[in-house]
Amino acid sequence: MPDLPPAAAEPESRDPLGLRFPNTARVWNYHLRGKDNFEVDRRAAQAVEEMSVKIGVPLAADTAVEGRHLLQRMVDYLLGQGIRQFLDLGSGLPSMANTHQIAHRTVPDARVVYVDIDPMVSSHASARMAGANVATLRADLREPERVLGDPVVRDVLDFEQPVAIMFICVLHCLWDKEDPWAVVRRFRDAVPSGSHLAISHMTNEIHPQGAQAIFQMTQDLHWNTPLVSRSRAEIMRFFDGFDLAEPGLVSPAQWRPYLDNPLRSAQEDGSGGAPALRLVVPERSKEDRGAEWHLCGIGVKP
Numbered sequence: 001m002p003d004l005p006p007a008a009a010e011p012e013s014r015d016p017l018g019l020r021f022p023n024t025a026r027v028w029n030y031h032l033r034g035k036d037n038f039e040v041d042r043r044a045a046q047a048v049e050e051m052s053v054k055i056g057v058p059l060a061a062d063t064a065v066e067g068r069h070l071l072q073r074m075v076d077y078l079l080g081q082g083i084r085q086f087l088d089l090g091s092g093l094p095s096m097a098n099t100h101q102i103a104h105r106t107v108p109d110a111r112v113v114y115v116d117i118d119p120m121v122s123s124h125a126s127a128r129m130a131g132a133n134v135a136t137l138r139a140d141l142r143e144p145e146r147v148l149g150d151p152v153v154r155d156v157l158d159f160e161q162p163v164a165i166m167f168i169c170v171l172h173c174l175w176d177k178e179d180p181w182a183v184v185r186r187f188r189d190a191v192p193s194g195s196h197l198a199i200s201h202m203t204n205e206i207h208p209q210g211a212q213a214i215f216q217m218t219q220d221l222h223w224n225t226p227l228v229s230r231s232r233a234e235i236m237r238f239f240d241g242f243d244l245a246e247p248g249l250v251s252p253a254q255w256r257p258y259l260d261n262p263l264r265s266a267q268e269d270g271s272g273g274a275p276a277l278r279l280v281v282p283e284r285s286k287e288d289r290g291a292e293w294h295l296c297g298i299g300v301k302p
């Protein structure tokens with residue numbers, strides 16, 4: 001085996017930000033047209049896109065943009081179900097519309113905790129997203145007890161009331177041997193009836209060759225996490241103990257498209273001033289092809 005850093009590993013002291021290798025948070029940020037990435041990330045992102053063009057599969061950038069549209073639709077749906085608390089796990093670098101900005105459009109006192117393992121995500125998130133009813137935490141979601149017991153989380157979220165547990169584009173960063181299903185179960189068991197689980201996960205159902213090529217690339221280029229695409233059945237297992245809401249486990253573009261209502265102006269973050277974040281989600285490409293890399297759904301805990 002080559003000298004691979006373990007998945008989402010604590011960066012080495014000589015490279016505290018993990019700049020030697022591509023980083024999933026920063027590659028995703030590049031695909032979302034953000035500026036919080038480095039040459040090593042841009043090269044990796046471009047390699048993924050070149051591979052995609054070569055074998056004729058959808059671009060990662062389209063997938064990333066679709067993911068932000070999906071986030072908006074899911075948050076608005078959850079608010080409509082009465083959810084007022086969000087635990088956004090693997091939240092990523094702040095970019096475009098984030099969970100609290102979507103929620104606060106209609107429910108200003110909705111509470112949001114962002115959790116991410118990455119040091120750069122953590123410093124950017126706390127600088128740019130902290131505020132009333134919003135907290136950020138640097139933590140490893142593979143340690144649910146640590147996340148659930150953290151005073152920051154306990155301070156913002158009331159675990160006697162329903163919570164939305166959100167794993168948007170992150171569970172594929174975990175290896176099977178890390179048992180991501182047990183991780184989800186632990187969060188499930190910590191929340192009361194009426195809580196929801198929202199997932200978007202890379203799948204190998206539609207483009208198996210592309211999924212394998214991306215996984216191999218994460219290994220060959222020593223990304224800080226793998227990208228493990230899973231089958232429909234494997235992704236469905238995350239919803240054990242939840243009732244899957246309509247339309248079930250589908251491609252993001254098929255998940256309640258009529259709810260699409262992205263933040264379109266800087267004023268919509270409630271500040272009314274200069275935007276701290278780029279809030280406008282670009283229009284989706286006409287074919288919506290980016291949707292095909294993922295399966296997503298929302299379940300409710302009975």
Ligand SMILES: C[S@@+](CC[C@H](N)C(=O)[O-])C[C@H]1O[C@@H](n2cnc3c(N)ncnc32)[C@H](O)[C@@H]1O
Pocket residue numbers: 008024025028067089090091092093115116117118121139140141142167168169170173225
């Ligand atoms: C592809 S990005 C998705 C970001 C965001 N949820 C979105 O949909 O745009 C995956 C994020 O998960 C984070 N992540 C990966 N493994 C993690 C772990 N074990 N614990 C917490 N965060 C993790 C990465 O740092 C990255 O920010």
